Amino acid sequence: MNKIRVQLAPHFYLDEFACKCCRGVFNLDGRLPKRAEELRAWLGKVYGVEIALEITSGTRCAKHHAAIYAAKGQEVIWQSRHLRGEAIDIKGHDLRGYTITWGDDLIDGARAFFMGIGIPESRKWLHVDLRDRRTTWHYPNE
Ligand SMILES: [Zn+2]
Numbered sequence: 194m195n196k197i198r199v200q201l202a203p204h205f206y207l208d209e210f211a212c213k214c215c216r217g218v219f220n221l222d223g224r225l226p227k228r229a230e231e232l233r234a235w236l237g238k239v240y241g242v243e244i245a246l247e248i249t250s251g252t253r254c255a256k257h258h259a260a261i262y263a264a265k266g267q268e269v270i271w272q273s274r275h276l277r278g279e280a281i282d283i284k285g286h287d288l289r290g291y292t293i294t295w296g297d298d299l300i301d302g303a304r305a306f307f308m309g310i311g312i313p314e315s316r317k318w319l320h321v322d323l324r325d326r327r328t329t330w331h332y333p334n335e
């Protein structure tokens with residue numbers, strides 16, 4: 194049986210925002226796919242080729258969220274925007290599968306679409322969220 198996918202923006206479908214453990218979608222904020230689409234379009238302009246954004250973590254149920262922090266050996270942050278449908282972790286790929294590195298210039302550009310930005314040490318992915326105050330932080334060992 195073919196599953197019907199619900200399209201939220203030209204390049205984003207509802208299931209991409211689902212929790213990775215239970216496939217539930219929790220309180221997804223409608224601005225999230227729209228901003229992700231805008232960021233995707235902007236990245237394409239910067240690179241001059243199409244850059245796809247893979248959502249590596251979207252909305253989360255409480256159980257999965259707690260498991261992520263347990264795996265890191267860290268205290269759970271319960272005010273996370275992932276629990277409120279306002280955050281995604283993203284990876285950018287060109288269509289040959291090359292993963293982009295989020296340098297400072299790209300991160301500055303991403304701030305036009307997302308006020309909350311979490312930067313891992315590897316710079317191979319980015320946390321972005323819809324908080325209304327410009328906030329940046331780092332994930333030292335990721
Ligand atoms: Zn879940």
Ligand SMILES: [Zn+2]
Nearest residue numbers: 280281282320
């Ligand atoms: Zn995140």
